[in-house]
Amino acid sequence: MGTPDKFDDQWRSAFEDAEMPPNPAIWDKVELAVANSANSKFKRRILFFKLMAAASIAFAFTIAGVGIYRELSVEGENKVVNKTDNALEKKANPGLDESNLNIADREVTSSPNEKENYQTHLESNDISESPDTNGKSRNTEGFDGKNGNINTIKKEVLATIDNGNTFGTANSKSVNDASDQKQAHGMVSSEFPAAAGNIPEKLDKLMTELESFSFNDSEIHMVPWYGAVARNTRVSDNRIWAGLGMFGGGFNPTGGGVSSESSVSPSSFSLNEDSFTSESTQSPLIGKEENGRTINIGMNLGVRIAPKWIIQSGIVLIDRNTTNTSNVAEVSGRSLRAVNDFNGISNAANLSVIDAYEIDNSYRFISVPIQAGYIILDKKLSLTLLGGVSNDLFIRKTVDGESVNFQEFNSSEGINRYNLTGLLGTEFGYHLGNHYLIALTPQIRQSISATTISGETVRPTFFEFGFRFKYLLK
């Protein structure tokens, strides 16, 4: 500290206990600012949920985009592969009947059962095409070198599948398994000795063409084909389910589309000053609704309408809460009624300006959501992108002041009976056994129609995070 002299001491003692009464309006402003500050802390807390909802939706869109891209790519490239197969076979045997190509044209899957069926079918075709009466050779009569060539290629395809190799490597030396090698190559020499020992000239020609054919392209095209087979192994075949869910979240009650003023005063609207019975010097201040919180509880039913598509609906009870500050109250006998908006002031009989207080506004709705979902991942863990609309029917609004002196009352003034909101979210599910699924569901709910019927257009956005428990019926 410094070392002031007598002059400074005189100044210090003059101001030591000096006081000056502050303007009462300062406290109102302080109180309002403190309430807003508390609200902003709440906003920071719900920011986490907002970010989580936004991130998960972005993630789901990315996954969906990649999935759709892959699916489209596979479809296109499977067509190329099938065309290549057909072209090769037609070149091998231009006069070959379509019925003889039913195996080659058929889409080959990697399922062991299907491969077995395919093998059996192939062999039975071989027998029928070249009946073996002596049991020595199944290909003595009627063996056509062209058909033999096609069959050889088919068998090589089978050998390739069994070895997990691509079509392109079927001709390579990568077929290491002895049994498969026998199946792939030995069959030509043992089961089709005629073909092995007497290769027609056309086969030479075909081989020349095959050598000149760019197998590299086919090889690349075949890779996603295996991917497509793997993706079809869906864990869940459940078609119908029923579930219970609970959501919580936050929203900005003003919808971000109204004046940025945090409070209104009588000058903002035509107020009958005679309504005020108080002789208080304070000016009436009513803060905007803030601190929006929402809790939804409901049940839903869903059905899978296509391998990747679902629809679901249900019924939900929605409780939304907001707070605002006011220093205006309606005197009703010995109790007070909170005045929280313009309508309250214009309709009230006996108004009084009192110390600022906090008002709790509670809105209740019954909602019927209808959502469609696209299944991105359907395994033990599931991921579904959901979108739809929700029909929200307003039930009641409850207004209550913070202290016991206030009388709670219901109101429906200024609020639309029906609100339409859009829903967009994702559902991260986890299968518990065959019949149960638990899911976390971040979602954004955007009001499409205005929630109020007053002059201000309020379309709040709700950021919600929910939990669902589903029972899978079949």
Added chain:
Amino acid sequence: MSSEKALISGCKEGDRKYQRELYDLYAPKMLMVCMRYSKSDQEAEDILQESFIKIFDHIKNFKEESRLIYWIKRIVVNTALNHGRRKLYMFPMVDVNELDQSQDNEVSLSTLQLKELLKMIQDLPSGCQIIFNLYAIEGYNHNEIADMLEISVGTSKSQYSRARQLLREMIEKEELTYGNAR
């Protein structure tokens, strides 16, 4: 009236009743502090409002190692200095020659009212006003003032000296007016 401990505890919980009580208790004293650092009533009220918002926002961090009034006053003075810094940015302080302070001892404030003294402080140039308040009334030394305002110690001393000279002139002028009136 609640005890200081109860007030602090209530305010830490965000209880509006205790906040109001604390405001009623300290706002009149703090408004006078704000008046000393400002040029007008409106500016002082703005500082007071901003200060109490900060007080209620940060009272959770109050460790109760010192008395509440000192903690509150520090917040009010810091808020006032932040307001003052804006003015100092517009009108930066410059060094002036230090004056002989021996003549000041003869000056007496006893004949003057608080309102007149306040008016004299408010009429000082911004730099002089802030430094006189900090040095003569709050009791900070020039090194501390230099750190707080990010100025040199010499500037602090010269501004203080200038403030004394101006105040002495104002007091003499006031006494002369009183003398003529009598």
